[in-house]
Amino acid sequence: MSIAPEKVGRDEPHHGRNIAIIWAIATAIMVPVIIWVVGPHIPPGSLTDDTRAQHAVDVVLTALSIPLLMLVWVYLGYAVINFRADPASGTIVDGPPLRSNTRIQATWLIVSAVLVVGLAAYGTVDLLTENGAGGGQGSNPLAKPSDARSALQVQVIGQQWLWTFRYPGYGGVETAQLVLPVNREIEFHVTSLDVVHSFWAIELGVKADAVPGADNIAYVKIFRKGSFQVRCDELCGLWHGHMNTTGHIVSGSAFNSWIHATVTKYAAVTKYLPPYSLTYYPIPTRNAT
Amino acid sequence: MESAALPVNRSKGAAPSFLGQLLGFNVIWAVAFAIVGYIVAHWLGGKIGANIAAEQNPGGTDQDDIAILLGLFGSIIGWMLGLGFFNYPLKRMLGRAPSLHEGVDSSTWRYFRLCTDHKVVAMQYLVATLFFFFVAGLNAMFIRTELTSSNATLFPAGNYLTLVGLHGTMMLTMMSAGVIGPLGNWLVPIMIGSRRMAFPRIESLTMWLTVLAGFVLLSATLLGGFPTGWTGYAPLADQARAGIDSYLVSFLLIGIALVLVGINILVTVVTLRAPGMTWNRLPIFVWAMVTTSILAVLAAPVLAAALYMVMSDRSIESTFFISSSGGSPLLWDELFWFFGHPEVYILALPGFGIVLEILPVFARKPLWGYRMAVAGMFGVALMSFMVWQHHLFMSGINANLRPFYMFTTELISIPTGLIFLNGFGTLWKAKIRFTVPMLFCLAFFFNFLIGGLSGVFLSDVTSDVVTHGSFFVMAHFHYTIMGGLVFALMGGIYYWLPKMTGYTINQALGKLHFWTMFIFFNLTFFPLFAAGMLGMPRRVSSYNASLHTLNVFVSIMAFCLGLSMLIFLGNLVWSLVLKRERASDNPWHSKSLEWQIPTPVPSYNFEQIPTITGDPYGYGLPEAPVVDFGRRGAVAAGEAGA
Ligand code: HEM
Ligand SMILES: [Cu+2]
Ligand SMILES: [Cu+2]
Numbered sequence: 001m002s003i004a005p006e007k008v009g010r011d012e013p014h015h016g017r018n019i020a021i022i023w024a025i026a027t028a029i030m031v032p033v034i035i036w037v038v039g040p041h042i043p044p045g046s047l048t049d050d051t052r053a054q055h056a057v058d059v060v061l062t063a064l065s066i067p068l069l070m071l072v073w074v075y076l077g078y079a080v081i082n083f084r085a086d087p088a089s090g091t092i093v094d095g096p097p098l099r100s101n102t103r104i105q106a107t108w109l110i111v112s113a114v115l116v117v118g119l120a121a122y123g124t125v126d127l128l129t130e131n132g133a134g135g136g137q138g139s140n141p142l143a144k145p146s147d148a149r150s151a152l153q154v155q156v157i158g159q160q161w162l163w164t165f166r167y168p169g170y171g172g173v174e175t176a177q178l179v180l181p182v183n184r185e186i187e188f189h190v191t192s193l194d195v196v197h198s199f200w201a202i203e204l205g206v207k208a209d210a211v212p213g214a215d216n217i218a219y220v221k222i223f224r225k226g227s228f229q230v231r232c233d234e235l236c237g238l239w240h241g242h243m244n245t246t247g248h249i250v251s252g253s254a255f256n257s258w259i260h261a262t263v264t265k266y267a268a269v270t271k272y273l274p275p276y277s278l279t280y281y282p283i284p285t286r287n288a289t
Numbered sequence: 290m291e292s293a294a295l296p297v298n299r300s301k302g303a304a305p306s307f308l309g310q311l312l313g314f315n316v317i318w319a320v321a322f323a324i325v326g327y328i329v330a331h332w333l334g335g336k337i338g339a340n341i342a343a344e345q346n347p348g349g350t351d352q353d354d355i356a357i358l359l360g361l362f363g364s365i366i367g368w369m370l371g372l373g374f375f376n377y378p379l380k381r382m383l384g385r386a387p388s389l390h391e392g393v394d395s396s397t398w399r400y401f402r403l404c405t406d407h408k409v410v411a412m413q414y415l416v417a418t419l420f421f422f423f424v425a426g427l428n429a430m431f432i433r434t435e436l437t438s439s440n441a442t443l444f445p446a447g448n449y450l451t452l453v454g455l456h457g458t459m460m461l462t463m464m465s466a467g468v469i470g471p472l473g474n475w476l477v478p479i480m481i482g483s484r485r486m487a488f489p490r491i492e493s494l495t496m497w498l499t500v501l502a503g504f505v506l507l508s509a510t511l512l513g514g515f516p517t518g519w520t521g522y523a524p525l526a527d528q529a530r531a532g533i534d535s536y537l538v539s540f541l542l543i544g545i546a547l548v549l550v551g552i553n554i555l556v557t558v559v560t561l562r563a564p565g566m567t568w569n570r571l572p573i574f575v576w577a578m579v580t581t582s583i584l585a586v587l588a589a590p591v592l593a594a595a596l597y598m599v600m601s602d603r604s605i606e607s608t609f610f611i612s613s614s615g616g617s618p619l620l621w622d623e624l625f626w627f628f629g630h631p632e633v634y635i636l637a638l639p640g641f642g643i644v645l646e647i648l649p650v651f652a653r654k655p656l657w658g659y660r661m662a663v664a665g666m667f668g669v670a671l672m673s674f675m676v677w678q679h680h681l682f683m684s685g686i687n688a689n690l691r692p693f694y695m696f697t698t699e700l701i702s703i704p705t706g707l708i709f710l711n712g713f714g715t716l717w718k719a720k721i722r723f724t725v726p727m728l729f730c731l732a733f734f735f736n737f738l739i740g741g742l743s744g745v746f747l748s749d750v751t752s753d754v755v756t757h758g759s760f761f762v763m764a765h766f767h768y769t770i771m772g773g774l775v776f777a778l779m780g781g782i783y784y785w786l787p788k789m790t791g792y793t794i795n796q797a798l799g800k801l802h803f804w805t806m807f808i809f810f811n812l813t814f815f816p817l818f819a820a821g822m823l824g825m826p827r828r829v830s831s832y833n834a835s836l837h838t839l840n841v842f843v844s845i846m847a848f849c850l851g852l853s854m855l856i857f858l859g860n861l862v863w864s865l866v867l868k869r870e871r872a873s874d875n876p877w878h879s880k881s882l883e884w885q886i887p888t889p890v891p892s893y894n895f896e897q898i899p900t901i902t903g904d905p906y907g908y909g910l911p912e913a914p915v916v917d918f919g920r921r922g923a924v925a926a927g928e929a930g931a
Contacts, residue, residue, distance in 0.1 A: 015717075015718070042822070043755065043822040043823055043824070044755050044822070044824075050754070053751055054751055054752060054754055054755050057749055057751045057752045058746065058752055058755070058822075061745060061746050061749060061752060064745075065742040065745065068738070068742060069738065069739075069742065072709065072734060072735075072738045073735075075713055075716075076716075076731060076734060076735065079713075079716040079717070079719065079721070080721065080723075080731065083652075083716060083717070083718055083719045083720070083721050084720070084721045084722075084723070085653065085720035085721055085722050087722075092653065092720075092722075092878055093653065093720050094653040094654070094720065094908045094909040094910075094911070095652060095653045095654035095718055095719045095720045095908065095909055096654070096718055096909055097654070097655055097907070097908065097909030097910050098654065098655065098657060098714070098717065098718075098909075099655050099656075099657060099658075099659070099906075100657060100658045100659070100660070100661070100714070101714070104710075104714070105658060105661055105710065108706070108707075108710050109703070109707075112702070112703045112706045113703060116699045116700055116702060116703060119699050119745065119749070120692070120695055120696040120699050120700075122749075123692070123695050123699075123748075123749045123750060123751065124692040124695065124696070126749075126750070126751045127691060127692055127695075127750055127751070128692075131751055132691075132750055132751050132754075134751075134754045135682060135683050135750060135751070135753065135754040135757075136683045136684065136685045137685070137688040137691075138685040138686055138687055138688050139685070140687070140688060140689075141688055142688035142689055142691065142692075143688075190685075194524070194528070195522070195524050195525040195528060195618070196522055196524075196525065196618055196622075196684075198683060198758060200758070200824075200826065202755065202823075202824040205754060205755065206754070207683050207754045207755075207757060207758075208683055208685065209683050209684040209685055211618050211619060211684065211685055212524065212612045212613075212618055213612025213613070213617070213618070214612075214618075214619065214685050215685070216684070216685035217685075229824065229833070231824070231826055232826070233683075233757070233758040233759070233826045233827075234522070234758060235450070235516070235517060235518050235520070235522065235525070235827070235828045236525060237450075237516045237525055237528070237529070238446050238447050238450070238516060239446060240450075240516075240828065240829065241441070241446065241826075241828070241829030241830050241831045241832075242446075242831065279612075281612060281613035
């Protein structure tokens with residue numbers, strides 16, 4: 001068995017051109033499919049301002065990744081089909097000893113840098129506007145909705161293994177039910193009494209870690225009445241998987257009557273609660289499991 | 290540098306008798322002493338801790354963490370004692386002459402004790418990491434079985450969490466040692482033309498600490514399991530029962546082993562390169578080991594410190610992570626991920642190295658863009674210290690920092706993208722041979738791309754609000770670690786094992802293994818992106834009934850993936866134990882140094898230290914010189930199969 005260099009012929013096909021054409025066709029087909037066929041089905045729906053923003057970002061990112069996906073797939077597929085050794089011949093033939101190409105490398109670097117800077121700029125703009133308001137922003141939010149000052153404040157308290165909710169605007173009443181009004185800005189203050197939890201309402205597009213001793217703010221505005229799932233999204237011990245509840249979105253007037261009924265119902269209990277505060281400092285329990 | 294000048298002893302010492310071997314220092318004694326060490330130290334800890342625990346926690350503590358932690362440390366000392374790691378330092382203190390050799394003879398016993406032959410250590414590493422890989426894989430099968438039902442049916446909640454934690458922790462710890470341990474220790478000295486690693490005893494120590502770490506982690510099941518997953522978040526870790534002590538000590542052992550392995554590789558590459566092995570000729574796999582080592586040396590100490598803080602919170606009642614006493618739960622998150630993100634590149638860079646090393650051999654072309662690949666690896670390594678807060682986007686960190694970490698995270702895709710360009714350049718007009726290692730390398734690009742692109746979704750904060758902590762993340766990191774690193778490792782095993790063991794590996798079974806693994810890997814993990822986006826959180830055994838069908842499908846695919854891994858195991862047994870067909874010196878016609886020496890490799894590697902005359906990628910130039918073995922010569926490049 002001998003190893004020989006390849007004889008380079010003149011009639012070589014234009015591989016680069018072929019790859020570019022296949023790639024362009026594949027991309028031209030796939031991107032519209034992603035945007036208009038798959039796009040509408042990408043979670044998390046259109047219930048709130050946050051989910052709309054998240055949906056938009058996910059469609060953009062999916063559409064953007066298609067050209068890259070196609071580039072790699074087309075190139076790999078093309079190479080596997082066209083750049084194979086002839087298994088029949090007993091000799092091992094070497095390819096051309098190419099080692100680098102400054103122009104291609106520079107182009108690649110520049111294109112990826114442009115993509116990255118573009119992505120980061122896009123993401124940052126989202127974060128500065130209300131679009132990024134659904135994720136826990138800590139105690140000093142960067143993305144504040146314009147009507148944040150009139151927002152309904154709801155405190156979310158995580159503890160092993162249940163959620164409770166306090167409404168500071170209504171005497172700090174605490175309940176296990178989460179009821180929210182439609183079409184009103186809502187300001188969640190998420191905190192925890194023991195370990196780290198995470199408040200996740202996927203239909204609302206809200207996710208904020210509940211950290212003991214910390215106040216984590218997230219905003220949402222809901223457009224339709226209905227109900228939604230709340231799940232814990234940070235491992236918090238034995239019954240983490242069962243730290244669920246269902247929230248309800250009701251009209252403004254229904255919310256008013258519900259909250260007033262709740263305030264009256266719990267008046268006797270509210271007296272004995274610790275006063276409303278952004279964080280609480282309970283004594284941690286050991287070995288609770 | 291006294292020791293570096295020592296002559297290498299080429300003849301293996303005569304092996305002592307069976308009884309002598311049995312009574313000498315070996316793993317049997319190590320196990321015995323570790324148990325004794327645990328019992329003694331546990332007793333001692335019980336004495337020390339009795340008063341503290343009673344005072345601080347009236348009625349609160351039901352298990353004594355001081356005793357258990359001390360017990361585990363006692364078992365480490367016993368383990369090292371039994372293996373003989375204290376012999377040499379003691380002898381040196383008593384005036385014995387220095388030596389680089391210990392436990393090197395031709396008996397099988399050398400695999401069961403401290404041995405300073407780097408090839409023996411590498412084989413020990415391979416067996417150990419593969420063993421724990423399969424244990425952790427078995428756990429994955431249990432997890433997937435539980436998830437065939439949308440309610441917890443099979444395992445009590447606590448056991449399920451322990452399974453998830455064991456699977457994750459064991460996979461990550463063993464796979465961070467899984468390339469640098471076996472392939473790194475075996476290949477780095479040979480690839481740079483050295484007869485040994487810089488610190489042969491430390492090399493052996495890292496291997497035995499890794500083994501112990503695996504068993505200590507498993508001991509969590511005897512201590513009530515642990516509820517934290519692999520991330521060990523405090524204050525949950527402060528609060529958990531004693532099983533978490535095993536997690537802490539095990540991870541600490543891995544951290545120490547990683548630091549030592551890193552130092553060893555770095556010093557070896559800097560000081561022991563053969564004449565002519567300039568930095569420009571260093572094989573790309575060695576560069577990958579260098580950058581991985583830099584990460585390990587810089588990141589693992591932070592982990593060790595954080596683990597130490599949890600241990601002290603749990604035992605002597607310090608309050609690093611208890612907010613009501615001035616501590617901070619977020620402190621753990623920050624420290625853990627400051628280590629954690631470099632850790633995921635400790636799991637990625639070796640894969641890059643293997644793939645870029647193997648690709649030129651089967652493309653019959655030089656590695657394209659060598660310098661760019663090195664720059665890419667360094668770029669990834671350095672930048673990986675600047676992105677850790679992307680794991681904390683939802684945690685309430687300073688909101689002003691989020692754009693910055695989003696930017697750095699996306700920036701790191703530039704050096705990662707360079708690795709793809711290297712691969713593509715190498716494949717351009719290549720003469721590809723579709724051997725099993727090559728198939729794994731090609732699949733690496735396919736999988737890692739999906740992992741990388743899904744990472745872009747996670748790096749965008751707005752999008753991350755949906756996907757953070759969900760099965761989307763699960764799919765993402767399995768695509769990068771399993772689809773990337775493990776596929777590359779498999780390629781590396783099929784590629785180098787004939788050299789390492791001296792026996793050929795069955796290619797037909799290898800292809801069957803490859804295709805089943807590739808297909809079922811993708812069918813298992815791709816649907817999980819959807820599960821995450823539809824609202825399935827990680828680490829839960831009961832989930833929304835609407836996701837049931839999806840999960841059943843995934844579980845069935847996962848079982849098939851498990852079967853594929855059994856094909857791999859079967860192939861190893863068939864080829865290495867049953868068939869035992871001798872491998873030729875250079876079956877792949879590679880130009881790399883390790884293939885120019887005889888198979889099986891003699892214990893001193895090189896008759897004479899070779900002179901390196903070119904880089905190992907001179908394909909396309911038949912005369913391209915690679916190495917000069919001096920007067921005595923050896924198999925020269927190209928003549929191999931003739
Ligand atoms: C047979 C292949 C595998 C299957 C079917 C599998 C499946 C799973 C499943 C079902 C989970 C639990 C998800 C959850 O509920 O959070 C999980 C978690 C995990 N897996 Fe795997 N896995 C496989 C291989 C691997 C490999 C090769 C690695 C890394 C080298 C790995 C690393 C992890 C990690 C780090 C976690 C997270 C554990 C945690 O949440 O703390 N897995 N895997
Ligand atoms: Cu939880
Ligand atoms: Cu990271």
